[in-house]
Amino acid sequence: MSALSLEARRIPETCIHDAPDDIVELSRALRNGLSGTAGIVSEYEAALAALYGVPHVIAVSSGAASVHAALAGIDFEPGDEVVLAPTCPICTVLPILAQGLVPVFCDVAPDSFGLDPDDLLRCLGPRTRAAIEVPMWGYPVRSDQTWTLLRERGITLIQDLAHCHLTRLNGKWLARVGEICCFSTHDCKFMSTGEGGFVMTTSAKRAERIRAYTRFGDLTGKSVGVNLKLGGLQAALGLSRSRRLLFHLDIRQRNRERLLSALDNPAFRELPQPAGGEANGYALLLQAVGHDGRRLVRYQMARGIPSDIGKYDNQPLYQLPLLAPYRRECPNAARLLRSLTTVPLHPDLDNSDLDYIARTLNDYVPN
Numbered sequence: 001m002s003a004l005s006l007e008a009r010r011i012p013e014t015c016i017h018d019a020p021d022d023i024v025e026l027s028r029a030l031r032n033g034l035s036g037t038a039g040i041v042s043e044y045e046a047a048l049a050a051l052y053g054v055p056h057v058i059a060v061s062s063g064a065a066s067v068h069a070a071l072a073g074i075d076f077e078p079g080d081e082v083v084l085a086p087t088c089p090i091c092t093v094l095p096i097l098a099q100g101l102v103p104v105f106c107d108v109a110p111d112s113f114g115l116d117p118d119d120l121l122r123c124l125g126p127r128t129r130a131a132i133e134v135p136m137w138g139y140p141v142r143s144d145q146t147w148t149l150l151r152e153r154g155i156t157l158i159q160d161l162a163h164c165h166l167t168r169l170n171g172k173w174l175a176r177v178g179e180i181c182c183f184s185t186h187d188c189k190f191m192s193t194g195e196g197g198f199v200m201t202t203s204a205k206r207a208e209r210i211r212a213y214t215r216f217g218d219l220t221g222k223s224v225g226v227n228l229k230l231g232g233l234q235a236a237l238g239l240s241r242s243r244r245l246l247f248h249l250d251i252r253q254r255n256r257e258r259l260l261s262a263l264d265n266p267a268f269r270e271l272p273q274p275a276g277g278e279a280n281g282y283a284l285l286l287q288a289v290g291h292d293g294r295r296l297v298r299y300q301m302a303r304g305i306p307s308d309i310g311k312y313d314n315q316p317l318y319q320l321p322l323l324a325p326y327r328r329e330c331p332n333a334a335r336l337l338r339s340l341t342t343v344p345l346h347p348d349l350d351n352s353d354l355d356y357i358a359r360t361l362n363d364y365v366p367n
């Protein structure tokens, strides 16, 4: 056997999220009711509100549902516009279409997933109702600056933080920025309830609207709504696992530190964070220097190291048939996506996995 085959591994893409209290909370839910209006759901929402220091949390059935519901928290007419970068997953755009809104693709700032302020100004028009920041793979963006720019113009900032549970900017949770934040708790995300998500807002009025929307308009027949509620079993898992979030944050950040200190290949670098940014360790984002990053993606995947960005084909969203009508050239976005790979950092990786990843990446030659 060659040295390579002796070393070959399959690094798992995500972790098993089980927490010590899972069974305790699940059995409590089984005895006390499993609907989306059961007490366990409110307990889960309260735990998230306390963790983030934000007064209103609405648990919903998925991350996509959280974007769909967040849009119900703003005033709009069909055909109004929502600005976002074409670097996010299509999951963020489909709810915009489902709500009868029009996505406007804005370029990102160089080497960032954050909206470029100059291009954002070009994208804003009389029909703009909101912009969505979608920081990817746990790395913060300057959404605080985006918020300042939008607030002066009366436009709502939504953040899709599906990747950015517990990401910090300037010592505060990134989730404290913007009027509404959306999260996914899908099994592949930072925290898992299997399927699930939640919406957070500081506004009692918006929270009421959003909650009603997720519950058939509270059945009053006065406003439109659908059923986006999170079930009691998922909420039970959310409750037990929310207690482990800070612990997982710690492990992921330590994994990131360990990998970064072992990497010494000048062919790539970590994607820069804005000053005051603290990535949550959801994944390590590496940027190829002076060559096409898709080469690095292929190299690592052939050696058993999954790259999440491979799933998105490293292309701006307006390349997809469904979104071609909304095409608006975003050169920074296209360049950024082509330059990147992602590397897992989840808590199920042990030191020998991390050392294998570091050795493999250090052996990479772009040529």
Ligand SMILES: *Cc1c(COP(=O)(O)O)cnc(C)c1O
Binding pocket: 062, 063, 064, 065, 088, 089, 091, 092, 134, 160, 161, 162, 163, 184, 185, 186, 195, 196, 197
């Ligand atoms: C995963 C993800 C979603 C969708 O979440 P689901 O829970 O799968 O519906 C939305 N936005 C972003 C940025 C995501 O990463």
